[in-house]
Amino acid sequence: MPKDEYQSRDFRIVGTRPVRPDGIDKVTGKARYGADMTAPGMLWGAILRSPHAHARIKSIDTSAAEAMKGVKAVITRADFTYQPESASLADVLDNCMAGEKARYDGHAVAAVAATSKSIARAALKAIKVDYGVLPHVTDVDEAMKPDAPVIEAGRVQENVPEGYSENVTGRSQYGHGDPEAGFEKADLVIERHFTTAATHQGYIEPNACLAQLGADGQGEIWVCTQGHYMVRNTCAGVLGLDAGMLRVTASEIGGGFGGKTHVWMEPTALVLSRKAGKPVKLVLSRDEVFRATGPTASSSIDVKIGMKKDGSITGATATYRLQAGAYPGSIAFLSAMCGFAPYDLKHVRTEGYEVMTNRPKAAAYRAPGAPMAAYPVESVIDELCQKLDLDPLETRLKNAAREGTKASYGPTYPAIGLEATLKAAQSHPHWIAPLGENQGRGVACGFWFNFGGDTCVSLMVNPDGTVSLSEGNPDIGGSRASMSMMAAEELGVDLDQVRTVIADTASLGQNEVTDGSRVTFAVGLATIKAARHAIQIMKERAAMTWGIDPEAVDWRDGAAHPAGPNAGKFPPMTIKEIAAIASNTGGPIAGHHEVTAEGAGVSFATHMVDTETDPETGQVKVLRYTVFQDAGKAVHPDYVEGQFQGGAAQGIGWAINEEYIYGEDGRLQNPGFLDYRIPVASDLPMIEPVILEIPNPGHPYGVRGVGETSIVPPLAAIANAVSRSSNVRLTSLPMSPPKVLAAMKGT
């Protein structure tokens, strides 16, 4: 077996729970986030946004704003003089600054840079925009109809069937077998329609950057992002700059959940800076975050599943229609891939439709497309279990995908952990705990692919033998800790000898964004390999010192040792000793690794939840919650648990109260934390995390990503709990009190 694949071993550091290296800065207020940086001569940026859902921009008069004291630059689309080559970059540009028309409430139409925040805000009020208001559509089903207002013509892909509005830009299909034949064999077939509302990632830190761009095309950006390489590449592509001339540094990041894997306003800050000749800080307000940075898609879904009396699923289909917002989207295909991924099915077919609407461009949100894919499937399976009097965990086990199963989206699974999560759920005390009046228990499974992608790591052995590790992925939830742990594990040194930093874009090669639950897997893999590279060099240096063959040197416990009696009798050389004489043995020592990581290892979870529904108000309270998820190998179990708990909490919000509410006028009615209701501390119980470890064959330590799967099952798990306790099947999210009460009253 090649050394980079999984090998069982005893760990010294991996699997322990040390204090994270960035912790003290974060509990003392010293950590610097996106909005915390300043620069000499810095100006404050601000963005003017369309109040209309859909409007032609007839003219913009910026003269009054430009004449204001303290205003140093006013820009509109006309100041973006470069037209990007690709359609996707052109979309990013148009989303950052509207061209011919404003496509949604909140779409940027102009921006200013001024010497103070208050002057910048006042200047926005002085800009006069003449709009020609157009008909709009914000609902996904309405937007698909042939007579719907069209957001942009000419974007329809060839695979879209006829009969739809041009807003339907893409269609994807997955599956195998013959579902219709499968339904024939079923004892019961249930088909239902479901809807889910758009939800926002709800990161607490609004998007922020500090940007500088000179007339020579050299620029710098300080930004809170999930991927500073992405910011660099996108800004360069949108503005016609050379990527190498832009240096982007990732600040500490106050949450992202996918929402910061895109560019929303960094090109605007750069153009303001170029025009004003000074650095510009641009910080979005919460209202702007909700109105103009991507929420996830709302959806309209049909699911049909056939089951035999013994619980085996005979056939399954699903149609997912996802609103992509103001530009062609690509999330529905992920729904179509994920919906039935947990199950071993002979006959399955799914399709996904990408639909443009007059809403902000939909963005990734933690396992994008998967929560709304699992929700209807897991709901219908639950209803089948209820009607056929079957145990919902046993039934899922009966149909569970295992090693060798051909997934509904194509590939054949290697070793996977779904079965382990279901069995852990069955044997957990939660499963047999008694329920009270108006209480229900729901279970559901969830799947996420996990990604790998471009990754670079450099590991420097310093002259004193300490280790500096540079990686290129912003640390959202403790990844510097886990990288240091993996490096120390591999090198055989103490954890406090390794410090990991997030390098800027000029310091490492290309890195994919912090997404797809990829960092602990892919950056961890590159870290281990960079450490092995450094070890190889250190072995050579020891061999040179001893005058023996490098092949005759072993590395263990942080030191080079002669491999055996035949290699010679030399006392071990520690990393400190080797580092101290590096200048005399061939120069400074560093390991590095560059890879497009593959073999991420798919991830499964089973969630169990108890809810109580107030029969008089429809209010749902979550009483108890347990997460069972496969982590492959938990590098830092505290932060694995944190991912399980955080994903569950976001799923609870999505299930019960969170939603984008649009008025008849196409304007977002709740762009703030007051009425966009994310769970508060008093809404939630403790969330018990149960970590399963089924090693990922594609990682030396068996690591799988854990960040996203935890948001996939909660929507259905809670819907199943509420449906069971209220004796009515809830098919529309969020299950807000008015909706639940109406369903219970049958109105």
Place this chain on the structure above:
Amino acid sequence: MRFQSPESVDEAVALLAADPEARVLAGGTDLLVRLRMGDVAPSAVIDIKRITEMTTIAQDDGGWRIGAAVPSAEMNETAALVTDWPGVTEAADLIGSTQIQGRATVAGNLCNASPAADSVPAMVAAGAVARVAGPNGSRDVPVEDIPTGPGQTSLAQGELVTSIFLPAKPENSGSAYLRFIPRTEMDIAVVGVGITLTLDSAGAVTAAKIALGAVGPKVIVAGDAAKTLIGTTGDDPALDALAAACSAAATPIDDKRGTAEFRRDVTGVIAKRTARIALARAKGEA
């Protein structure tokens, strides 16, 4: 914008009277949000928190006088006030988060004139009276007569509320406030119900005042609903009648916080639950 911090009521009145575009700043938990959102652009804000008489809670004529600049948290830290008027203090305890309660005042809650203000139905049910100072001296106004519609008050140019008076708690009376919100905290009331009632020695209701919040353009004094309780012991049939009467008195609208139908239904539910608490308190059971 100017920032002014007068040290007497007369000074505040003079500043307000002289500048129709000036705004009073009490806790600021509504005003600063509106400033931030650009909804208002006053020429001046007049901070009343340096005026001693407006920052104190005092016993007065057997009742309580609560200065207009007293944060709601301080009301809940005044044990005797909580004992006398739990309905009012528990409503004040629901205004936003801990942080908001450290600043928000019930007088500000009243003058902001949101139909959904939590403390207003509770104060109305308690028979609270606002003291209003203005260029022509001071006057006392029943709390329910201060708001006239969403964001609108009966205060004249140059007038401000300086205190809220809660009368002496009647013997054998109990007060309570409950609201319905989608979450457990941090929401604006979808329905709010304040009830104060008094029992005779046999446990029958002799007096009741019921006020409904968030189900009309301003707080609704539900007189017919109060009558359903009079003479009853607050048993289940009486509470069902109360619920029906409260639902009938509600005139809600559909909005992002709930449908009109939902609000009407839940008004009755919450009224019933509120009445149970008020009854228990009147009997000294809670």
Place this chain on the structure above:
Amino acid sequence: MSQIHVITTINGDETEFLCEAQETLLDVLRDHLDLTGSKEGCGTGDCGACSVIVDGRLVCACLMLAGEAEGRSVETIEGMADGDDLHPLQQKFLEMAALQCGVCTPGILVATKNLLERNPNPTEEEVRYWLAGNLCRCTGYDKIIRAVMDTAADMRGAA
């Protein structure tokens, strides 16, 4: 634009600043005094990331005009540790991994410090309701609540 002159006490130090009338305490802390530990998550008092203590009372710095700080005493996250000595809450948050991205952490620490000063023995429910105005989107609150309860127990034991 004419500025207001304010003298106040911040983390025990007398502090003097000029500000515009409409600037909030949070604006001044962050933009004029380089005390960026208090975060602006919403600017409307809904998230608690800017929690500070003013004259012993927990407030949102975004909902207080800077001019109101005249003569008051303001405590921010930057004053919570005593030099190198972390406050027990800060230490416990590290040990129990009660933070992920960390942006809500300053506000939550300031809020819970104020809670434990008022109520050294809170129930879990009391902690959850006290913190309802401090949004955290990463943790599901579980490890935060545990860390606060654990710190309270430790501090009672030490007292």
